[in-house]
Amino acid sequence: MNSYISAVSIYLPENKLTNENLNDEFPEWSAEKISTKTGIFERRISSDDQFVSDLAIQAAQNLFKEHSIDKNKIDFVLLCTQSPDYFLPTTACIVQDKLGLPTSCGALDFNLGCSGFVYGLALANGLIAGGTAKNILLITSETYTKFINKEDKSNRTIFGDAAAACLISSDASSGSIGKFIFGTDGAGAENLIVKNGAVRFPERNAINVYSDNVFESNDNNLYMNGQEIFKFTTASVPVLVQDCLTKNELSLDDIDLFIFHQANKFMLDYIRRKINIPIDKFFMHFENIGNTVSSTIPIAMSEALKTKKIIKGSKVLIAGFGVGYSYGATVLEF
Structure with missing residues (x-):
């Protein structure tokens, strides 16, 4: 079914x-x-x-x-x-x-x-x-x-x-869901992490760490190694997209719109250029929302539907990537 x-x-x-x-x-x-x-x-x-x-x-x-x-x-x-x-x-x-x-x-x-x-x-x-x-x-x-x-x-x-x-x-009567591609690289787990608070590190007391009066880390709070996340993303996402297209028996030209996890403009622009996705087929919607983690793709998809970027018959490739490291993609046909 x-x-x-x-x-x-x-x-x-x-x-x-x-x-x-x-x-x-x-x-x-x-x-x-x-x-x-x-x-x-x-x-x-x-x-x-x-x-x-x-x-x-x-x-x-x-x-x-x-x-x-x-x-x-x-x-x-x-x-x-x-x-x-x-x-x-x-x-x-x-x-x-x-x-x-x-x-x-x-x-x-x-x-x-x-x-x-x-x-x-x-x-x-x-x-x-x-x-x-x-x-x-x-x-x-x-x-x-x-x-x-x-x-x-x-x-x-x-x-x-x-x-x-x-x-x-x-x-x-609604949009069909295609075949999926997934990937996991747990070696990058500590590059985006809230270390304290669960069973392994239940202690909630932590000291703020500063270097030259610049905040660096606190194990009670979110830590992100931006450089490592960027390296992982720019290496894995182009492969993810190509594998997803292959599994769904499609080419880059067959896709009407690409909606990726809305991380930030710099990263998305870099990935778009690396994959050679035309700018008019690449949807971004985070300027007044920010990076909302797992909600970025459905929020962008909702906006694309409202603005008619997605219409009846559109093929949309969605790709999520980040914390874990974890990544996945599929093609939706509306």
Whole structure:
């Protein structure tokens, strides 16, 4: 049995962090310098009392309302997050209850970041193909900004919070999901990590590390080795894209639009040029949102649908890559 993307909706927190706000805190970083470096002008930030389940519920409610979806037909919830409300219970169970979904509904969390949406599609595809479910609510929800030290100006310029919700179903009237390519290189795990807080390093006390009055690290918070992430991405993504095209028996010219994980402008421009993707086929949408981790692809896809960059019959190659290291790609036909 084939699976299809029937609808997508998003939720963005109201709070904003602009480049001007960051410049006020870090005078050495002008607003123009930040936008030139990242392509980002503002980010959405979850409030102190807003957590992953709250964002997820808002995105799902938007999905039901905007697309006239009967929530009683949902028979599985897949929630991708790396900042769950609790170690246990599963945040997906909380979302199921607060959304008023049937108790006959399956629900699980899976811990992935920038590749998470692609992995979620594959999980949903498998559940439908196996006859386990017919209408799956796939949610990506992240509050990475709660992991970032307030002195870490580098990561604060990049990340924002958001959630996206998709209906993946066996209804053939919507966009079909193609074959998948995945990859993992756990050797890069420590290059994007929140080290403290789980079972291996439960201690939450850590000392801020500075060098020449510049913040470097704190094991309680998000650490990212930008140079290593860039090296991994620029080496792996071109191969990932080519393998995905080959598996789906397509060429670069057959694809109408490419939507990659929306990391930052510099990285995406570099990858686009390396793969020789025409600029008019390469979609970017993060200027006023920031890098929202697993939600970047569905948010960009939602915007591309609204602006008619994706129309009936469009073939769209999506690729996620990052923390793990983990990467994945597939082709969607709308």
